[in-house]
Amino acid sequence: MEGRLKNQAPILNAFPNNKDNADFLPIFKPKKRKVSMSISSTTLLGTDRPEIEVSLTRNDEDGVEEVQAGCREINHIVQEVEDERNFMDSERQVIEREKRVMEKERLVLQRERAVLDREIAALDRDRASLERERAMIDREKAVIEREQALVEKDRDAVNKDRLALEQERARLERHFAQKETEDCTEDSSEPLAL
Helix, strand or coil: CCCCCCCCCCCCCCCCCCCCCCCCCCCCCCCCCCEEEEEEHHHHHHCCCCEEEEEECHHHHHHHHHHHHHHHHHHHHHHHHHHHHHHHHHHHHHHHHHHHHHHHHHHHHHHHHHHHHHHHHHHHHHHHHHHHHHHHHHHHHHHHHHHHHHHHHHHHHHHHHHHHHHHHHHHHHHHHHHHHHHHHHHHHHCCCCC
């Protein structure tokens, strides 16, 4: 049973084998190595653990070079990620500074707005005061116009009285003048007695 199912399942690739796809790290398949191990018996006597010696063959050196190339590529990718992170950190710091500057500017604008609101309130109070004064002046002006109309009426009444007095005086003067002339004529008609 064990041998029949071996290598029968389809192989699925998790990442495409596209060279232009830089979003994924490359997959390294380690090559099989021939390792020869020898256990030294001298170390068995001196310590509890045996010492194992590993020797690599020429085919293994190619694998080591591939691993080193992979490590260099991983180091390069890590360096790029580190550079990107440093760049992002510097960008974040710039954004934080700009945010602080904008916050300060917002506070300045709020203070200026508060000053403007106070000035607008003062102007509104001044405008209301001016409106009250204008209404008072209008009332006083109406009173003065009524008084002026009364003075005009009184002046007309005085003028009528003056005309009436002048007419009365003229009539009296004519009357006295007539009486004097009558008196004079009466005196001239009487003989003089000596």
